[in-house]
Amino acid sequence: MTAHDIWAPLRHELDRWQTAGKTVRFWLRDDDAIEPTSALEQLLKLTADAKVPLTLAVIPASTGEPLAARLGDAQQVLVALHGWSHTNHAGPEEKKQELGAHRPPEVVLGELRDGLAILRRLFGPRFISMLVPPWNRINGALIAKLPAVGLETLSVYGAAKADSPIRLLNTHVDIMNWHGVRGSRPQDELIADVVRELRARFDDDGEPIGILTHHLVHDENAWAFLSDLLIETRAHPAATWTSSEALVEA
Numbered sequence: 094m095t096a097h098d099i100w101a102p103l104r105h106e107l108d109r110w111q112t113a114g115k116t117v118r119f120w121l122r123d124d125d126a127i128e129p130t131s132a133l134e135q136l137l138k139l140t141a142d143a144k145v146p147l148t149l150a151v152i153p154a155s156t157g158e159p160l161a162a163r164l165g166d167a168q169q170v171l172v173a174l175h176g177w178s179h180t181n182h183a184g185p186e187e188k189k190q191e192l193g194a195h196r197p198p199e200v201v202l203g204e205l206r207d208g209l210a211i212l213r214r215l216f217g218p219r220f221i222s223m224l225v226p227p228w229n230r231i232n233g234a235l236i237a238k239l240p241a242v243g244l245e246t247l248s249v250y251g252a253a254k255a256d257s258p259i260r261l262l263n264t265h266v267d268i269m270n271w272h273g274v275r276g277s278r279p280q281d282e283l284i285a286d287v288v289r290e291l292r293a294r295f296d297d298d299g300e301p302i303g304i305l306t307h308h309l310v311h312d313e314n315a316w317a318f319l320s321d322l323l324i325e326t327r328a329h330p331a332a333t334w335t336s337s338e339a340l341v342e343a
């Protein structure tokens with residue numbers, strides 16, 4: 094315990110949940126996996142040590158047997174579909190999108206179907222039929238068509254929309270800063286975000302809180318935040334980490 098304990102706000106909020114007899118569900122999604130790397134090793138070790146389930150959003154066009162072999166004994170890991178090749182089809186003035194309205198729906202859905210076949214073959218029972226759109230963006234007109242392709246759940250960023258035509262399992266706290274200087278966000282700011290998400294759920298026990306990471310671009314601060322978050326929450330009786338599979342089945 095340090096004099097300047099930046100985790101105290103989270104601990105206090107979790108204490109409030111515990112006093113009220115409530116438990117919050119966290120889940121962890123990490124994007125852009127393709128192959129085994131030292132960064133992936135770090136993520137796998139961290140989650141295995143903390144016994145925290147991890148959902149890896151894997152890019153099907155670029156992945157292959159080495160990742161499948163590496164995840165073979167990583168019991169805490171599930172795999173989700175991360176678009177097709179993580180290619181931007183939007184114009185220079187637009188936000189980046191692979192699954193936008195820039196191409197005919199049948200082309201985009203065809204790629205997703207191909208991606209599903211690859212991930213099912215490589216990862217077998219580790220694969221969960223969940224789509225994580227690159228850049229968290231997808232043409233709204235495609236969403237209702239996903240179940241027919243074999244995708245039962247969609248995971249994007251932000252509060253889940255109540256009128257979604259498909260099951261949503263979203264993320265809410267992105268530990269990286271994608272604007273300006275790329276890097277991780279300050280830890281006190283991230284902790285405040287997690288506390289805000291907790292407060293928003295205190296009265297109605299809403300959707301699980303999704304933490305979003307990108308192991309390939311983590312700096313030391315990002316790793317430290319994630320490690321400390323897992324330690325803080327694992328040690329607290331009011332917090333649980335749940336696999337995406339268990340959450341979508343609930």
Ligand SMILES: [Zn+2]
Binds near residue numbers: 124125175179227228
């Ligand atoms: Zn991505």
